[in-house]
């Protein structure tokens with residue numbers, strides 16, 4: 363079973379949403395994946411996803427309420443197949459702390475998407491529309507990532 367870790371800064375907005383969306387879409391395709399999310403920062407460790415993101419996701423049928431934030435660990439680089447960064451800062455932060463013997467492929471999540479965007483913008487300090495933009499990008503990215511996995515496994 364492939365293991366996928368989404369990574370953003372706080373692990374309360376973007377990466378928990380990506381975790382919930384990919385999990386639902388993988389189940390719908392009957393693909394067996396282990397999916398988690400984490401933050402490069404640890405300020406929100408133990409917190410549930412941001413209420414604004416939970417509500418926006420719930421309207422689309424994704425329940426994020428049982429997820430809890432945690433910080434990326436050294437072990438994550440050894441135990442996951444994919445570390446999917448939500449923006450370039452997240453990816454650079456991961457590359458900077460990656461152990462040389464890592465197993466994980468560190469990729470920008472939206473590079474698997476058909477969308478022209480490469481980065482999922484941080485919605486934390488913006489208005490409600492930012493959460494919808496993030497969910498649109500994540501849904502498209504999740505479809506692209508699952509297409510990629512299906513192609514890869516033949």
Ligand code: 4NP
Pocket residue numbers: 370371372373374375376377405484485486
């Ligand atoms: P996220 O958004 O990286 O999408 O979870 C953020 C949430 C909180 C903070 C930064 C980004 N923060 O600095 O507290």
